[in-house]
Amino acid sequence: MRIHHEKLPEITRYLESQGNKLEDKEGQYQNYLSLIRKVHPVDANTRILEVGTGTGWFPLLCKLRGLSCKGLEISPQLIESAFEIGKAYGIEPDIELGNLEDTDLGREKYDVVVAVCVFEHVERWRSGLEKLAACLKPGGVFLFISTNKFFIGHNEYPWRFYGWLPNWLRYRFRIWKVGPEVMKLGIDFNQFRHSQLKKAFRKVGFRRILDRIDVTNPEDVSSPLKRRILTICKSLGPVGKLALTFADTTFFVCVK
């Protein structure tokens, strides 16, 4: 992957699908913080890095709330949009232009790294993962959410079983649907599996790897049926594994 300075149709489409009101992201913001706080405190001294900032809502909300969050983003078009949104709130985001695959993020600099809906778009994702693990301090937290190959619904493309397609066929299909520019940025290079990611996280040095079942407390689930299912998944390993295989996302909170 490389940085493209021209406007890309896939990014223009993405921007059109996103709102520019930070208030609308409040729930998601609180959700990320509460997940991170399960394993690490977060306050004004916590150094946070978000990779793949999209419209910039997360670093912007952090800044509004007195938290320190730097961003790394490969799209100049999206960085420009983040500055525009920030202007409406009288703040500037701290977002650096760069490709996660080859940007030096330093060593043991951050307490928290957030990468949500990003790794599926990173072509050399293992190289990116190594960089992220290295830039976290010991005890630091990595919040990761991405695609799940065997999800039966749809996330990257409005088509059931889309993620099940082999990479080459998915790429060809997307090029046929929207044109070759999708391969510059926007394509899901990767559809992940939980077991594959767990191994990769362990390899780069994470010592606690918590999946969605591990981090969800049954008492926080309001639906009695879902609470029952979660309790079963927690106590019966193979059932939990089966549920994760078909879940809508891959979702991890990792501690270095």
Ligand SMILES: C[S@@+](CC[C@H](N)C(=O)[O-])C[C@H]1O[C@@H](n2cnc3c(N)ncnc32)[C@H](O)[C@@H]1O
């Ligand atoms: C689907 S958006 C998600 C944005 C944001 N994390 C969110 O959840 O709203 C994916 C973002 O990752 C960025 N991205 C993709 N590949 C990247 C890379 N190699 N390095 C840095 N950012 C990248 C894209 O430009 C885009 O902003």
